[in-house]
Amino acid sequence: MTDPAQFETFLVAYQDMVFSTAVRLLANIAEAEDIAQEVFLRAWKHFPELAGSATAGGWLKTVTRNLCLNHLQRYRARWKLFSELAGEDDDGESWPVDFAAPDTLESTLLTADQRELVDQMLAKLPANQRVALALYHFEDMDYAEIATQLGVSLGKVKTDIFRARETLRKKLQPARDSVGV
Amino acid sequence: MKKDRQSDDSLAAWADQVLKQLPPRPAPASLAPRVLAALARQQVLPWYRQPWFVWPRHIQILAALASAVIIGLGVWFILPQADSVNLVSAKQAVSQFETVREAHATAEILKSLGSAIVLVVKSLDGWLLAGVLAAFALVWSTTIGLGTACWRLASGSR
Numbered sequence: 001m002t003d004p005a006q007f008e009t010f011l012v013a014y015q016d017m018v019f020s021t022a023v024r025l026l027a028n029i030a031e032a033e034d035i036a037q038e039v040f041l042r043a044w045k046h047f048p049e050l051a052g053s054a055t056a057g058g059w060l061k062t063v064t065r066n067l068c069l070n071h072l073q074r075y076r077a078r079w080k081l082f083s084e085l086a087g088e089d090d091d092g093e094s095w096p097v098d099f100a101a102p103d104t105l106e107s108t109l110l111t112a113d114q115r116e117l118v119d120q121m122l123a124k125l126p127a128n129q130r131v132a133l134a135l136y137h138f139e140d141m142d143y144a145e146i147a148t149q150l151g152v153s154l155g156k157v158k159t160d161i162f163r164a165r166e167t168l169r170k171k172l173q174p175a176r177d178s179v180g181v
Numbered sequence: 182m183k184k185d186r187q188s189d190d191s192l193a194a195w196a197d198q199v200l201k202q203l204p205p206r207p208a209p210a211s212l213a214p215r216v217l218a219a220l221a222r223q224q225v226l227p228w229y230r231q232p233w234f235v236w237p238r239h240i241q242i243l244a245a246l247a248s249a250v251i252i253g254l255g256v257w258f259i260l261p262q263a264d265s266v267n268l269v270s271a272k273q274a275v276s277q278f279e280t281v282r283e284a285h286a287t288a289e290i291l292k293s294l295g296s297a298i299v300l301v302v303k304s305l306d307g308w309l310l311a312g313v314l315a316a317f318a319l320v321w322s323t324t325i326g327l328g329t330a331c332w333r334l335a336s337g338s339r
Contacts, residue, residue: 004217004220007220008213008217011213011216011217012213015208015212015213016205016206016207016208017205018208019205019206019207019208019209019212020205020206020208023206024206029209033208033209033211033212033215036208036212036216037212037215037216037219040216041216041219041220041223044220045235110199110202110203115202115203115204118199118200118203119203119206122200133196133200137196137197137200137201138200162189162192164196165192165193165195165196166192168196168199169192169195169196172199
């Protein structure tokens with residue numbers, strides 16, 4: 001029999017991880033919260049096996065990712081429509097960020113404000129680029145796995161991820177690029 | 182070409198370095214209470230009112246066995262008679278069931294009703310028919326609209 005107090009401790013320990021996985025894939029706080037709730041309801045059913053297990057975090061991440069992808073597939077038509085409407089870039093907006101340029105390959109250590117801005121930028125990427133980028137960098141999936149999961153071609157995944165990185169790079173480059181240095 | 186490849190790789194490494202520095206996004210304060218409330222609601226329901234996959238394991242097994250026994254018995258009773266089955270005897274056998282007779286009677290009534298509607302429609306002139314159809318469409322769309330509004334009100338008040 002599952003101990004509710006023990007489950008609450010488990011829930012508090014993992015809720016940030018589950019929520020951030022969901023919100024970085026969905027870019028929608030309300031939907032991410034719904035998915036996180038569903039994940040923990042499923043975790044409750046498996047709690048006797050998960051409690052104290054070293055793989056609990058991995059299990060939660062996998063379930064979160066699958067539920068998010070199912071959610072995105074279910075609303076695929078809407079997702080495609082909006083990602084097309086959103087366009088490739090958001091050039092009208094300026095980001096007051098001062099990062100090391102990626103072409104210098106210097107280590108880029110972010111301040112708290114910059115991290116916040118990167119999160120905001122991720123949320124503004126077109127859905128197809130954001131999902132592919134998040135699966136690659138946060139979920140450590142390779143291109144082929146992402147293509148299979150999303151049901152798209154390998155080439156499309158590579159292009160989407162490349163464009164997403166390029167968008168991030170452009171947004172995060174310091175002002176010196178604009179003066180041609 | 183090689184330079185492009187190196188440039189892609191360094192961009193990937195840079196993106197990885199930047200993204201991996203992002204801390205987990207804090208979950209909304211409402212998440213934990215929501216989950217606990219949903220669990221409390223689930224606990225109130227007896228197991229047989231919940232979906233099959235959350236039933237206790239031994240009851241799931243018993244239910245699966247009971248289903249298998251019922252299906253097996255059904256097959257066991259039906260199969261020996263299969264040799265003597267032909268179309269006429271099958272029809273006679275089926276017609277003995279009360280439900281089938283009732284379904285047949287219902288079908289006959291619907292058929293008569295359909296013929297009556299066709300006769301009425303044929304006797305109406307074009308404009309009257311268009312008016313009746315428009316009125317029907319109006320009533321139908323009002324019903325759908327009201328239903329949607331009620332649903333939105335009900336789901337919005339959750």
